[in-house]
């Protein structure tokens with residue numbers, strides 16, 4: 001159950017349980033939906049549907065525990081190109 005009046009737990013890495021995607025899941029375990037001839041990744045879709053930004057050059061990293069998890073608290077925005085270590 002979502003209790004939105006319970007304060008914003010910013011910085012909480014856990015964010016509750018995994019929410020498995022109910023749609024199709026590919027061989028690698030990623031949830032997806034068919035869009036025209038292609039497909040859109042479920043975790044990415046969940047990110048956008050949550051109203052979160054996906055700037056160019058960034059990607060949404062799937063949940064570590066469950067690849068087709070669509071709990072946005074488990075997703076993370078990462079730069080597409082890893083920065084060179086200094």
Ligand SMILES: [Zn+2]
Nearest residue numbers: 018063069074
């Ligand atoms: Zn998860």
